[in-house]
Amino acid sequence: MLILRCPYCGVETDETDLQGGGQAHLKREGPGSSDDDFEDYLFMRENPKGVHFERWRHVYGCGKWFLAARCTNTLEVFGTYPAQTLEPPQEIKDKITAKRPGWSWGTFQ
């Protein structure tokens, strides 16, 4: 059972209270974007065996969206943070670096 901490309520909660929302930090494409950009935005997803960033919703709690940094191989959680961020907070990146030196994900490392 995956347990995540909602960064808004501060509650440690089971995955049954939450709903996964797929990959985080997607860049929304609009008019004028190329076909490649649209394909990437709509269909291509990071699918790493290791460090991953995801959207989650505290659906049976405060109802708000947040983001989580997690390892898809061990289910270890590195941290959660509010959804209104363009990239993971430095503190979470440092935590990941301490445990997974040399990690990278999309444009982050």
Add this chain to the structure above:
Amino acid sequence: MDLCKVQIEWVDAACLPQAFGTPMKRYSAFAIAKEAMRQHTGWDRAWAKREPKKKYDVIIVGAGGHGLATAYFLGKNFGITNVAILEKGWLGGGNTGRNTTIIRSNYLQDPSAAIYEKSRSLYETMSQDLNYNVMFSPRGVIMLAQTQHEVRGYKRTAHANALQGVTTEWIEPARVKELCPIMNIDGPRYPVLGGLWQARGGTARHDAVAWGYARACSDMGMDVIQQCEVKAVRQEGGKVVGVDTSKGPIDCDKLGMVVAGHSGVMAQMAGFRLPVESVALQALVSEPIKPAMDIVVMANTVHGYLSQSDKGEMVIGGGTDGFNNYTQRGSFHHIEETVRALVETFPMLARLKMLRQWGGIVDVTGDRSPILSKTPVEGIFVNCGWGTGGFKATPGSGWAMAELMAKGQSPLTDEFSMFRFREGKFIDESVAAGVAH
């Protein structure tokens, strides 16, 4: 059926007398009688254990059902036998040995029906073709309709199947009860409103499918190499030239990636991305009981499917996790959800103890249809995205993938290109198939 069983079979075979480089003896009633006379001392290994050569015409990564079937049809249909099948774990130890062995071809979209029906028809003669008993049992598959939405959906599928030449029929609740007497069709939450019946669907022994293909490939001179993990894909001028593995570098002209849940990881090695995400899908079996049902029942509304194995276990397929992972375990609460829902439709299950639970990593595409395709790298072909329903497609997938790799094109794979998404040409089975697959 589960991990343990596969390992035991593997150890048994390793103890058998070795006979490398000689053609396989045929299995037959006569051979059994002959061996019985000499204390069964004359059986060969089912397939030869080999070390990699320097170079092959074709390397297939992944010795699961689909990878082995691809290699088999490369040899059988196209005469390409300088082939290695590389496996990081052991033969058929991934999703091939973890599924619930259901075979059916009652899909909505034409390209799906074509490849799944090809596959189902190949299962009918597989034991004879491979000289290996895969225990194909065309016992019939019902997909239950438990909501009005499903009633309309399955009636539509039945009509589509009629046009595709796939034999299915819509049946009423009384007929469902007749086919499967242990079912409660008047449940308060999920009454049975009818079903889509494919009489020629069924099950097969999944380990035997992998072993049968491995034996046939080995017999054609191909090398099945276990515990050989691909670490890197080497390219020159946009073309594949080989792979680096845990057993050293191996060169090749063509590379087939048939690695299911790890397709994203392999694509990253080759420098491109795939529109797939990997999640754990789980299944469980009960203690063995006397024969109680002789068909396969799928209940998509409640995300459960059920059949009884030849050993007597009730085999139950459950749902996928709601987040990406590579754990081969699955979240525990899915078991509760699956069993809770099935107990209403099959009240007798309430008294059964569950014996084992396991998970496999499935690679899921946006439209829930597979990818059999060329890739941005010349010489690399990918077969992935079978998601939660790949076992039924094993021979058809191998047939089509072999044609694609040998000729660069196949009528069965045309629609399943990895580039279909950008063109908006989805093969949308996500609505038609739901979760259970």
